[in-house]
Amino acid sequence: MSRTFVSIGECMIEMAVTEQGLYRRGFAGDTLNTAWGVRGLTDPAALAVRYVTRVGDDVPSSDMLRFIAGAGIDAGHIGREAGRTVGLYMIALDGYERSFTYWRDSSAARLLAADRDVLGVALEGADYIYFSGITLAILSPAHRATLLGVLAEARARGVPVAFDGNIRHRLWAGPDDLKAGLEAGYRAATVGLPTFPDEAGLFGDASPADTVARLRGYGVEEIAVKDGAEPCTLYAEGASEVIPAVKVASPLDTTGAGDAFNAGYIAARLDGRSPAEAVRFAHRVAARVISCRGALVDMTLLRELGDGERVAGA
Template identity: 25%
Template sequence: MEQLDVVTFGEAMAMFIADVPGRLHEVSHYTKALAGAETNTAIGFARLGLKSGWASKVGADSFGKFIIAHLQKENVNIEQVLTDGHYPTGFQLKSKVFEGDPEVEYFRKGSAASHMSVVDFNEEYFLSARHLHMTGIPLGISEHTRAFAQHALNFMKKAGKSVSFDPNLRPTLWKSRDEMIAVTNQGAFQADTVLPGIHEGEILTGYQKPEDIAKFYLEQGVKQVIVKLGGDGAYYQTQTGQGTVKGYHVEEIVDTVGAGDGFAVGVVSGLLEGLSIEDAVRRGNAIGALAIQSQGDSDGYPTRDRLVEYMNHQLNEVK
């Protein structure tokens, strides 16, 4: 079995992006793409040259085949992407916007991925990875995926693997706000690195300042917390230090979806490669900035050469 740098898991969907601005029910033409926070990160890691793997279930349908083919093209390991002939692959519609967040409508209830359970967990596959990156989304999709996620987290921690956790809150997936907060935090407390957005952090901790949000998780044993501040960059805090890394200036924002996942790719890859937390956060800011300049969720994620070129260019611009 191939040795992996990073493994992740979750649900991927076919995504139909409106070709022109307007409400979803008014648009006639869409372009098909791939959607999924965890597949975004798997693709991002692979583009940087890391060996990444993604575990999931897809339906025995055209959308499932599309997802598998797309990830193969991106050099993501899909040995643990199972095909389930009883349930369909989910999909979503996304509007085209030039400002603010797009309108998104999901068709995922009862999907193949929502039936991924602990019996589908392959210990050998997960042990082949140095690091587990997970989001809070599988914790909310279904009871099956929640059990899978909690098992994966416990298993990797016991195996001595490092774990990063991005809350990626999706309130519509949960029965209640209180349940979302409790279960998501339970997962976050077990991670080494937690990556909330500033608004997510406020929901999960009750605090508004990034310093207080970070402290909340550090007091639970988390090693390092990086709070995303949007265009202002990111704040980081460890048990021994803290700081803020400014974001990169972007002239034109095309689509903000996928920026947070790109940020996670930068931070986690940097930490795995031995960068300081400040430099890892700077890399995360760079990939996040590149991500929002493209329409698709992961289209803007750079190769290693493109990332170096972009960061060097931005450095020279500052000088």
């Protein structure tokens, strides 16, 4: 029987500079990157991947819908907003590290939780749900409360809900607003996928173990604390474990590494693997992604990785 993974957030137009100095258009965004990864790493016959957002009624929005659907991701619950468009960002690359400039004030995704009933229908049949701090940050306080309420209902039904704080200070009114938003996100989740340096910078955690303890205090049951090339600290089933990352000698592009880790972790958990096995797989996926250009790795490479892992029984 097929299951359904639902990712909620904002997909944007990506303008990446080429070697010739021109810009190449693409589509990406943290929650879309993770949905893309889960789609590539799993068997389409066994798992449906659904993306929930809103887009405008213009040509770029239509192009985005075709792109998402063309990747094998269910776009049937992506609504359209008259007079709106989609967000856009430009990338500057310094070695393998990137910086970003954003234009998203008129993004239709800001209205993804404007109608509680529509949002509830979009999450019907979900077996696993994922959202991020960026998902929360782009919403008004009222719409944020709507989303968190619908997610709390899903959690109460026994649906695993995963949350990555994915901290972006510029999207929030200030540190207190950011802290409150992230705490609310984690309280709605059963699975936490934080990044230690970001969480430590905001909350003052001295170690990944402190991050685990804080999230456990919010009621998060399963926690994988990412820390770049450093080991991941996992808390699951009442015990903690530190699991080394996969070393990459010469990374090409670290964009989307965290999103790729999340995709690997979620795909493995949906495949029935233990949390520790999921972390090891997620490390391998992230290592593959940072060895390639761009946040969205070619689906063929992801399928090869996913198929190879399933054959090996990892």
